[in-house]
Amino acid sequence: MIVHPLARRRRFRLGLLSVLTFGSVLAAAWYPIAADAQEPKGTLNIALATFANETFLPDSTPGAEMVFSNYMFEHLVRRDPNTGENLPMLAESWQAQDGAATWVFKLRRGVKFHGGFGEMTCEDIKATFVKGARPGSANTATFLKKLKEVQCPDPYTAVVKLNSPHPMMLNEVNSGVFAQVTYINSKKALERGDDAANRHPIGTGPWEFVSHTFGDRVEYKAVRNHWRKTPEFDRLVLLKVPEAATRIAMVAAGRVDIAEVGVDFIKELKAAKVETRAIPEFASIGITLGGMWPDRGPGTSMAKLPWGPLDDERARKVRLAFNKAVDVQAIREQIFGGFLDPTAVTMFFPGKPWTPNLKPYGFDVAQARQLMKEAGYPNCFEFTMLMVTWPGRGYGPRAGEAVASMLEKNLGCKITREPMDRAIFSRHFGARTYPGKALAYAFPQVGTEPWEIWIRIGHSKGAAQITGFEHPTMDDFLDRISREADPNARAKLQKQMAEWAYRQVPRIELGGTVALFGVSKRVGKWPLVPGQGVPHYTEYITRVD
């Protein structure tokens, strides 16, 4: 076919225009890297339930502190809100060597610390990691426990050497994963001593520290011409407001722009006509059945455990009956306002990629009663359910109460409810001293793959035990997965692990839920990373005037 030169030129122009338009749309859609749109103006107020340990130092922050400090710091890596992919942040590129026992990070040039503390270099990475790894450090990033040394062959290359392979390293130096506090501090700032470093912390983030009134507020100001993104708001004020009702009132009245609100307050938020933003895949909620582990001394074992040991068929029937006696849909609607995705296996959520062929056990009271009869408990039995309140996950007791009521009504169980403070119960996690007790608890998502939380709280050698059972098969799965550097092979092993756990019915499974925020009309677009349960990427929030 002969094409006229003018038509060809027109086509070329049209093609070029299409490419440019498409490119512009893509660039606009991927706004985290887009150029600054406008001069920072006004104040972004955020009301939070807790500031956790309220410290900025890398060796005194177990994880939840990022709720009030991550705005001013940056990590080596970040996560794309849409794809979950790891993207460069302070590190431009990275490479795993020696089977993931050595990690080489190529650092971004020209990134400045606030307050004239100079350019970020490898020495700052080294100082941060070494401080976080010191004996007695509260930082729980697993790689810090394995840290051998950090070498700086040049100012822009950091070689992190570990005592053993650590394939999930990137998840622990990442701003887009919950409870990761390995943000990079200035070496010079740390050298001023803990007191000075904590009173006036220095970071490289888009918000610069201004002031901190302990237990009340933290104020930041926007960093003009920040290398990544200058915020659209001039100031960021975090307020600690312990009462949920007050936080809802403040956001409803427009006195704060973002309020952290538990998902169990969704009805109150709707009644107050407050717009909400939900971070999916934040927590997995259910009832842990304690005591399915070997005797470790006083208080750790129970001679006759109706729901254990794990391999016992009679006990498995009890656990299955418990699951079938609970109307998860009713709990989903009544307590979680629809924000609960029923899951088949604890902490495997969202279920689709990990457990595509597994379905929740389902609500069937007749079958549940039959199973209890077969297990030798036609009228159920007596036990205690611990209702643990956790900052940011306050719905545990309400969900626990719903499950307890259903087990009493449908199976005839007699359940003593015991409210339990987080601090007190933490001890039981470590010491395994809650055999025979059920526990209403929501696991937070701490990594991008399910095994990352399982290995922390479900391994027999783990420092804590919150899954309720320990088993050699589970240990074996976790050990193999943790050594596996190939993500596809890890995914395959995790699917096998999920199928095994599903057959064992280890827990009363409810599902995965979200982290919920009420927002004012001034909050426009806000990219949120699934699983990251605290306010983040506030620099990308667009201001609605």
Add this chain to the structure above:
Amino acid sequence: MQRYILGRILQLVVSLLVVVTFVFLLSRLSGDPVQLMLDVRATEEEKQALRVHLGLDKPLPVQYGVYLQGMLVGDFGRSILSRRPVLEHIWERLPNTLMLGAVGILFSIAIGVPIGVYSAVKRGTVLDHVARVFAVMGQAVPTFWLGIMLILIFGVWLAWLPPGGKSGPESFILPAITLGYFTAAAIMRLTRSSMLEVLGAEYVKFARIKGLHEQVVVWKHALKNATIPVLTFSVMLFVIFLGGAVVTETVFAWPGLGRLILEGINTRDYPIVQGGVMVFSAIYLLANLMVDVLYSYFNPKIRFARPGG
């Protein structure tokens, strides 16, 4: 007189010592702060290292001795969480509590005294009954409920006032009303009974016979004498306010000392709890001492009175 004051100061010191010991022991019984400071994944070795770092590995009597020694030189220790001196936190928060208490007590007097006076003057009328219902409600309604209702009405529905936090002068209004309603009711009742007593006095009858206007009799002559017990009571109420502000400060996210102590309890930050309670106790005991001394100055019978005789 000097002997009496010295005796009362000695009593104050002993009382403070008892308070310190009691709070020290109670705070230790409530749990281990290391459990809160570290993640649940922390190993026993890590926990122990942190205990050593914070000095919590030492025996209790040693910890107590160190604490007492520090207090004598004005050192209340450092917060376990912030690692900053406790006194610094207290000075940061105490003015907010004092200011809120002052506004609250002013509100109580401004509301309680006029209503009490009118209630006494119009005794047995509808106004009197309404005033008494106001008083009963004030003493029966839980503070947290009142606070939340005020937030809902004035903070959310009408959007006239900030629902929480400390900002401009308007942010004092709702917490001060919440804090002051209970005492306004008490002041109203005291004013009413005091006025009823005074209104029946001979000098008031004489003033009326003289032909003075009723408003002058009530507000100038009667009220002057009737407010003496009310004002004394208000000073004590103000001190009680400080301790009782915990609920109000929490509901309104007010950055006061009461909330600091409550959070200290939640996070097992012993030095904060001990320091905060010490300051509250010291203020309370000092105010008591001042009132006692003033009373004894004006009424010598008190200073010479001995228990049982």
